[in-house]
Amino acid sequence: MQSTALTYLQKYQNQIIEHWDHQLSALRSEVEIKASLEKAVEHTNQEYMSLILQTARRNEEDSLEGLKNFTEQYIQTGRSLTYFTRALQGLRQAFHQQLKDVPPEDANILDVYSELNQWIDNMNNFLVSKYIESWEDTLEMQKLSLLELSAPLIPVFEGITVMPLIGSIDTTRAKLIMENLLEGVIKNRSKVVLIDITGVPIVDTMVAHHIIEASEAVRLVGATSILVGIRPEIAQTIVNLGIDLTKFPTKSTLQKGMEKALEMCNQKKIEM
Known part of the structure; x- marks a missing residue:
């Protein structure tokens, strides 16, 4: 991410997280979950937000590795890709809301918003790609297992x-x-x-x-x-x-x- 957008993100990170958390809470309420899972889902939201924001500060392979591991663990719980994509849309709305509340002082608001959008799009492409890779690996393993069962001696x-x-x-x-x-x-x-x-x-x-x-x-x-x-x-x-x-x-x-x-x-x- 460019320094201008990154500076703005770091300066208003708490406010952006607050807006984003509100978006995730709304998303969570749309999904039927048991009360006993409420805390676990809340923890997932916090971990996801933290990992996404880390990539803004260090958009390197090692910072993306944590996000990749999180994605693989998340898939194993059986939850869908909708969470990732809609959560990132929530982050986009959180940025938009914060930029409306407090425009950048020394930069063009459209440039900052464009940089933030580009970063979110990159994250979305990365997550979708890893999600698909993980599912393909899972399906390949299941296919091999079924093949073994389908030719018994x-x-x-x-x-x-x-x-x-x-x-x-x-x-x-x-x-x-x-x-x-x-x-x-x-x-x-x-x-x-x-x-x-x-x-x-x-x-x-x-x-x-x-x-x-x-x-x-x-x-x-x-x-x-x-x-x-x-x-x-x-x-x-x-x-x-x-x-x-x-x-x-x-x-x-x-x-x-x-x-x-x-x-x-x-x-x-x-x-x-």
């Missing part, structure tokens, strides 16, 4: 494991399926792996290619894969596309695939 009998696949398969998920398959086969000492595509809505050339690659990788580590859950419409699509699935066994249902797996492992099915 389940041991069912000695030497037999099942991988049920649900939903569409893209390149990223196919890579995870491959990794889970290989790690699971070795960890569980599997002889047969049943890849169940009952829950896969579309099997096109790319999906079939990924499944063939995964089956071939399983074969290379000493196990056999059986593709199960091939519905009539999927079988017709595979034939129409000219996809070759003759290199490994296929079954229409998981039950039939399990019977085949038990036979391959020299285990008998016991009727209950």
Whole structure:
């Protein structure tokens, strides 16, 4: 911030904070919060005001770091971006009110107001950027967690494991399926792996290619894969596309695939 606006800010900081605190109190009253959280929200307002004003005095990376940390902690509480943007609008109104009450003595009021506005806009852009980055990181972590859950390898009998696949398969998920398959086969000492595509809505050339690659990788580590859950419409699509699935066994249902797996492992099915 330029020296003229900064001098004005420092000189009337208490009055500006008073105006701004009034704006934040009005904002807080619009949000439904429990009485037990009132003090916590008030403390948040005070910390936010303090960090914002620090950046005016030292608009350097180290002063912005505190504001960045505050933003990340704030996001973890589940509160929205509205607080940041509307709070900065409240600061803008506080400046406007103070400039109306006490115009600068040795400077053009429009120049001071323009500098203060520019500083607030920079803070707003910084906060929005960090808020978005933090959410993107959170979403990426959640996406990876969901991907891991969406490609489980389940041991069912000695030497037999099942991988049920649900939903569409893209390149990223196919890579995870491959990794889970290989790690699971070795960890569980599997002889047969049943890849169940009952829950896969579309099997096109790319999906079939990924499944063939995964089956071939399983074969290379000493196990056999059986593709199960091939519905009539999927079988017709595979034939129409000219996809070759003759290199490994296929079954229409998981039950039939399990019977085949038990036979391959020299285990008998016991009727209950």
